[in-house]
Each structure stands twice: as structure tokens, then as C-alpha cells.
Amino acid sequence: MYIAYQGADRAYAYVKESKRINGKVESKGTYLGKVADKELGVFYTPERGFFTYDVATGQYGNPPDAFLHPVEADHGNMCMNFGGIFFLNAFLHRTGMMELIDSLPCPSKDSLRALVLFYILSPFASSYAESWFHAGFAKMLYPGARLASQRISEILEAIGCPDSVRAYQKRHAAWVLGRLAPDTSILVDSTALENSIDMALACPGVHKGKVEFCRRFLGVVQQGSGMPLFFKSVSGNTLDLATLQNALDTAEAMDIKVSSCIIDAGYNDLYNFDLFYDHNNSCITQYITRNRSNNKEYKQEIESILD
Numbered sequence: 001m002y003i004a005y006q007g008a009d010r011a012y013a014y015v016k017e018s019k020r021i022n023g024k025v026e027s028k029g030t031y032l033g034k035v036a037d038k039e040l041g042v043f044y045t046p047e048r049g050f051f052t053y054d055v056a057t058g059q060y061g062n063p064p065d066a067f068l069h070p071v072e073a074d075h076g077n078m079c080m081n082f083g084g085i086f087f088l089n090a091f092l093h094r095t096g097m098m099e100l101i102d103s104l105p106c107p108s109k110d111s112l113r114a115l116v117l118f119y120i121l122s123p124f125a126s127s128y129a130e131s132w133f134h135a136g137f138a139k140m141l142y143p144g145a146r147l148a149s150q151r152i153s154e155i156l157e158a159i160g161c162p163d164s165v166r167a168y169q170k171r172h173a174a175w176v177l178g179r180l181a182p183d184t185s186i187l188v189d190s191t192a193l194e195n196s197i198d199m200a201l202a203c204p205g206v207h208k209g210k211v212e213f214c215r216r217f218l219g220v221v222q223q224g225s226g227m228p229l230f231f232k233s234v235s236g237n238t239l240d241l242a243t244l245q246n247a248l249d250t251a252e253a254m255d256i257k258v259s260s261c262i263i264d265a266g267y268n269d270l271y272n273f274d275l276f277y278d279h280n281n282s283c284i285t286q287y288i289t290r291n292r293s294n295n296k297e298y299k300q301e302i303e304s305i306l307d
Contacts, residue, residue: 001055003041004029011035013043015053042067049146062107062154081136084121089141092116096179100172104159110144111155118147126152169230170254176227177256183224185260188247188267190218190240193233203236218243220251223262230254240266245275260286268292 004016014029032053033045041052042063052061092098098113106112117138118129129147133139158164177184193215205214216234221227232250234243244267251258261276268289276285291298 037067040064040067049148085137105164106155106158110142111146114138114142114145173229173254180225184257185223186258187221187223187262190216190243193217201233201235205236220247241269244272258285263289265290265292
């Protein structure tokens with residue numbers, strides 16, 4: 001296998017394989033694309049964008065950092081979406097959040113940054129990301145971004161593995177506590193996500209009398225700033241009261257020393273209350289919860305003091 005260059009100025013590349021058949025050498029080739037940078041081995045097709053190709057493995061890759069993306073032609077004055085993109089980009093840089101985003105394991109920082117802006121500012125599906133990008137100021141901020149559907153899939157695969165998510169959330173929590181406020185008072189809540197979605201963490205559960213594949217979202221928020229500290233996905237149609245220890249254990253693993261906790265009535269359970277006390281029945285973590293509406297002792301107490 002080798003790469004052959006053809007056309008005027010050898011501007012087109014082919015992957016070729018030569019074999020000797022009956023004493024004659026025959027070559028078969030597959031079109032690779034236009035040559036963007038021969039020295040760095042970068043090629044281009046409209047479907048794939050700029051890419052590299054490894055002859056030994058047959059794998060496609062992203063252009064190296066040394067590759068300079070071509071600057072688009074100057075079309076003079078243009079009408080483009082500006083304000084929201086400019087403001088959000090400036091906000092992410094000034095708060096230091098863009099540094100957190102850059103820490104994610106994505107080879108193309110331009111693509112990752114532009115994708116973050118798209119997801120926050122646009123209500124459209126990912127298939128429209130490329131059109132959104134070329135119609136707005138984002139393409140001038142991050143000219144190296146490539147938001148074709150296959151590129152987005154590669155980005156999400158790179159940053160979405162469990163190890164990457166856990167490492168990022170730990171950095172994010174440290175940023176919130178170190179830069180915004182050291183407050184370790186938290187609010188914990190969970191909610192069901194859409195059922196019957198084909199994903200690894202979805203498990204069979206019963207919802208409204210029907211067996212469905214379920215998944216639950218668990219969120220932990222800093223009380224003072226309202227900023228999320230971390231989130232988790234919990235398999236199955238898990239009740240609120242069964243997720244509190246999961247949240248507290250995760251906070252401890254992320255070096256968050258919880259000082260107080262606000263929980264909803266769904267967590268109101270004697271087992272959960274034990275989590276806030278030590279073996280000597282001394283409260284080590286302050287907590288506030290709303291009582292369950294069907295608590296008989298609560299109703300009797302209210303009736304006894306109504307007067």
C-alpha cells in the first residue's frame with residue numbers, strides 16, 4: 001500500500017496497492033482526496049473535511065497541530081449572527097471555563113469550542129451545526145473548526161467516555177469551589193430521563209405499570225452560587241431515596257467536603273438520615289428536608305398544635 005499523487009501539480013491523492021499477476025504489475029487505487037499539505041500528509045474531501053491517512057493501518061485521523069487551515073476568501077462585508085456568539089465566547093474566556101473545556105481530550109480545540117457555542121446558543125439538532133457555524137461569527141473565532149456530522153460524532157466519542165467525564169467533572173468542581181465560592185453546602189435532586197432510549201446505562205424498570213428501559217439523572221448543585229458541581233446517570237427507574245448515598249459518595253471521591261445538604265421529600269427516609277450522623281448519633285453534616293405528605297406522625301403532630 002502506498003499513496004500516489006496525480007493530476008496537475010500532483011494535487012490529488014490515491015491509495016494504491018500493486019500486485020504482480022502473471023508476470024505483470026497491476027495497481028488498484030482508491031481516491032483519497034485533494035492534497036492540502038503534502039509534507040504533513042493532510043488531504044481534503046467535502047464529506048470528511050481535512051484529514052490524514054495512515055497507510056499501515058488504513059485509519060483516518062485529524063490534521064496535526066502544525067497544519068494551518070486555509071483562510072477563506074475575503075467576501076467583503078457580510079451579514080452574520082454575532083452578538084450571542086461574541087458574548088458567550090468572551091464570558092467563557094474571562095471566567096476561565098474555556099480552560100476547562102480545552103482540558104477535554106479532543107484533538108481539535110477549535111471544533112470543540114465551536115461545538116460548545118452551538119449547543120448552548122442553538123436549539124437545532126447536531127446535523128445543523130455546520131450551517132450554523134458558517135452563518136455566524138464562530139467561523140471567524142475558530143476557523144479551524146470542522147462541524148460536519150461525522151466530525152461531531154468523533155468529538156463526542158472522544159470526550160464522552162466515563163473516564164473523561166469523571167476527570168472533567170472533578171476539575172469543574174475544583175474550579176467552582178476555588179474560583180466562585182468555597183461553599184460546600186449542596187442541593188441534591190434527581191429526575192427521570194426519557195424512557196426506552198437505546199443506551200448502555202438504560203435498564204428495565206416499571207414506569208406507570210409498564211416495563212420500559214429507564215435511566216435517571218442525578219444532579220448536585222452548590223447552594224450559594226447555584227452552579228452545578230457534578231451530575232451522574234443512574235441505571236433503571238431508581239427512586240430518589242436510593243440515590244442520596246451515591247451522590248454523597250461521589251462528592252467525597254471528588255474531594256468535596258459536604259458541610260450541609262438540602263434534599264427533597266423523596267429522600268426522606270431513616271436510612272438516608274443515618275448518612276448525616278456518626279456512630280455516636282452526632283450530626284456531622286447539617287441537612288434540611290421537606291416532610292412526606294403521608295407521614296402519619298407528622299399529621300398527628302400538626303393536628304395536636306393547630307390551636
